[in-house]
Amino acid sequence: MSLSEREVEELTKRALRDAYFSEREVVKSAPVNVVYPTELNQCLRKSWYERMVAEPPQPERLVLFLLGEKLHDVAGEYFPLGSGEKSFEKTVEGVIVRGRLDRELESCIVEFKSVTSIPEKPRPYHVDQAQIYMWLTDKEQAFVVYVSKSTGEVKAFKVERDEARIQELLRKAVEYSIHLQRGFPPPPEPGWLCKYCEYAHLCPSPQGEESGNR
Numbered sequence: 001m002s003l004s005e006r007e008v009e010e011l012t013k014r015a016l017r018d019a020y021f022s023e024r025e026v027v028k029s030a031p032v033n034v035v036y037p038t039e040l041n042q043c044l045r046k047s048w049y050e051r052m053v054a055e056p057p058q059p060e061r062l063v064l065f066l067l068g069e070k071l072h073d074v075a076g077e078y079f080p081l082g083s084g085e086k087s088f089e090k091t092v093e094g095v096i097v098r099g100r101l102d103r104e105l106e107s108c109i110v111e112f113k114s115v116t117s118i119p120e121k122p123r124p125y126h127v128d129q130a131q132i133y134m135w136l137t138d139k140e141q142a143f144v145v146y147v148s149k150s151t152g153e154v155k156a157f158k159v160e161r162d163e164a165r166i167q168e169l170l171r172k173a174v175e176y177s178i179h180l181q182r183g184f185p186p187p188p189e190p191g192w193l194c195k196y197c198e199y200a201h202l203c204p205s206p207q208g209e210e211s212g213n214r
């Protein structure tokens, strides 16, 4: 028996999907009172769909996601200071916020992000994620480090702890957990992410419907 090119292509796509779901399994199977920083730094409705409906992302985003995960593994393992890939959790109003850091140093944390092009300033959702990690680890400073997939350029941004923003994010954590417990999605948070959202066809937001019709 021999395989056709088409069959090998489909098997490769299946391998990518399986790798994606294996990475996501921890979040998908978590109890409803456990939430993750990556669920809080984006539209909560999208996070809810990701956990409950769990469709694979569009093929190009699937590959970008897996490349990003690989960078986390490599940079986290070989960064020469501190310790890597540590899990932390804290509880707020009965909700457990659980996160896994790329790197923890004595005075700060370091998060690696793979990007197509290096931004001029850290992206707000990466800053939010860093804020939650600083709360989890009782640190005052974080570094968000971008690595360009196309040029190999590396750029680090220092982020200072912002207590007011942390409290907002923790409120989001509690709200999100309530929606997980009650089994209905949070309100849409229309924005730039809608254009890439795999769940736009389910979402009542105007941006969601627009991108869902692509």
Ligand code: SF4
Pocket: 043, 044, 045, 046, 188, 189, 190, 191, 193, 194, 195, 197, 198, 199, 200, 203, 204, 205, 207, 208, 209
């Ligand atoms: S389409 Fe937009 S508002 Fe709706 S779930 Fe996706 S990101 Fe959120």
